[in-house]
Amino acid sequence: MIKSHPGEGLLYQYVSGDLSAAMTLVVGTHIDMCKTCRQTVCDIEQKLCEENLDTLVSIASSTMSKSQCDQMLEAIFASSACNKQVHQPNELLSLEGRRFTLPRTLAHNSHRIGEWSKLVGKLWRAPLTLDNGNQTNLIYMAPGAKVSEHTHKGLEATLVIDGIFNDEQSEYRDGDFILLDPSRTHTPETQNEDCLTLATLDAPMHFTSGISRLLNPFSHLFFR
Amino acid sequence: MQMVSGRTSKRGSMTTTQTDAADKAAALLTEIAENRSRAAFSEIFRLFAPKLQSYATRQFGNEQTAMDLVQETMTNVWHKAHLFKPDRGSPSTWIFTIARNIRFDLLRKNKKRKDDISADELWPILSEQNDSLDDGYALDHDVLMQEISHYYAKLPDAQRVVIEKIYIEGKSQQEVSDALGVPLGTIKSRTRLALKKLKELIVDND
Numbered sequence A: 001m002i003k004s005h006p007g008e009g010l011l012y013q014y015v016s017g018d019l020s021a022a023m024t025l026v027v028g029t030h031i032d033m034c035k036t037c038r039q040t041v042c043d044i045e046q047k048l049c050e051e052n053l054d055t056l057v058s059i060a061s062s063t064m065s066k067s068q069c070d071q072m073l074e075a076i077f078a079s080s081a082c083n084k085q086v087h088q089p090n091e092l093l094s095l096e097g098r099r100f101t102l103p104r105t106l107a108h109n110s111h112r113i114g115e116w117s118k119l120v121g122k123l124w125r126a127p128l129t130l131d132n133g134n135q136t137n138l139i140y141m142a143p144g145a146k147v148s149e150h151t152h153k154g155l156e157a158t159l160v161i162d163g164i165f166n167d168e169q170s171e172y173r174d175g176d177f178i179l180l181d182p183s184r185t186h187t188p189e190t191q192n193e194d195c196l197t198l199a200t201l202d203a204p205m206h207f208t209s210g211i212s213r214l215l216n217p218f219s220h221l222f223f224r
Numbered sequence B: 001m002q003m004v005s006g007r008t009s010k011r012g013s014m015t016t017t018q019t020d021a022a023d024k025a026a027a028l029l030t031e032i033a034e035n036r037s038r039a040a041f042s043e044i045f046r047l048f049a050p051k052l053q054s055y056a057t058r059q060f061g062n063e064q065t066a067m068d069l070v071q072e073t074m075t076n077v078w079h080k081a082h083l084f085k086p087d088r089g090s091p092s093t094w095i096f097t098i099a100r101n102i103r104f105d106l107l108r109k110n111k112k113r114k115d116d117i118s119a120d121e122l123w124p125i126l127s128e129q130n131d132s133l134d135d136g137y138a139l140d141h142d143v144l145m146q147e148i149s150h151y152y153a154k155l156p157d158a159q160r161v162v163i164e165k166i167y168i169e170g171k172s173q174q175e176v177s178d179a180l181g182v183p184l185g186t187i188k189s190r191t192r193l194a195l196k197k198l199k200e201l202i203v204d205n206d
Helices: A007-017 A021-033 A035-054 A065-079 A106-108 A213-214 B002-012 B016-036 B038-062 B065-083 B091-108 B145-149 B158-166 B173-180 B185-203
Strands: A090-093 A096-100 A118-120 A123-127 A134-142 A155-163 A176-179 A195-202
Touching: A007 A035, A007 A096, A021 A035, A021 A134, A021 A155, A021 A176, A021 A195, A035 B091, A035 B173, A065 A213, A065 B065, A096 A155, A134 A213, A195 B038, B016 B065, B016 B091, B038 B065, B038 B091, B065 B091, B158 B173, B158 B185, B173 B185
Parallel strands: none
Antiparallel strands: A090 A096, A118 A123, A123 A134, A134 A195, A155 A176, A155 A195
């Protein structure tokens, strides 16, 4: 049973597309694993769609003319299906004699997972290359591993893909999503089980326009 | 069954007019997917292009970028209509999520490098992969593959082949279905039965 979820404000920003790529990946992977949040996301999609598309408020200075429409239709019919060769999703991850099944969004981005390197203290790390400005890593903690106490410059989001780890506050299992702000210090560690997590240090993009700023009462938590 | 009830509750919050509009749009999308009907697409276009234009103008404050969003979104609708899943929401919600993806990429266009992640990789709504999310029968990860390998032999042949293809060769259920020429539903039930059987075997031997 997943007990630690992204807040509703974060889910709104996920749906509207206002989170950074890294945060979108971590939240999206949680949603793959969490039926409750998947349902919430469906509801938010419908709500945002109603507010943005269904309720047509025409503010375009000139709405599309008939010739513009015809021109665009012609261009669309003339276009070829752009099947950008996307990378084959790969659900399987092998590491240290363990095999993990990656949730959907992560599986679709498995080609972005870099080389694993061993860190101190029973820890392994593989970077994910998404875009500039974010550090996103898969982190594997063997049983009995400990990350030294640390604070963060930006928000840190951590998602448990498989296993159990704990810090001073609580214990986290498969699918748990943990968001830490810079003021918190914590010491993640594993006990008898190992743990694979996806973690990102986020520098959220700041949009001056955009629907989530109007809708999301929590945005001050994420845009600072 | 779950899908059907989900759909009912979703539709339940809509007015009759909205439901009619949604049903009509869904029928048009089917017509586009099955018959590549230009007439049906033109009608979808007339319904959605002005709404998308209004949404995009608010988002970008730039008429040209707004028109780019309309064109790219509707181009996806034309080519990907077969990927619309009526049980996951209304046609307008589907089109909205496509527009959201296009917006995500357009906002990053200037900064984007060649290998940067794109919206379609973050929200794989237009993926041709039939990767289902109902993973209620996912393998218990605490069980090492090596440990269970010798239990394979005890599975019925039909189930063993499926398990090997999925968990050893790493194929998706759809790929196994294609490779064996067996319906996807059968592959799913064989997977489920085989995993159940494996778990029983392991528990009995512990």
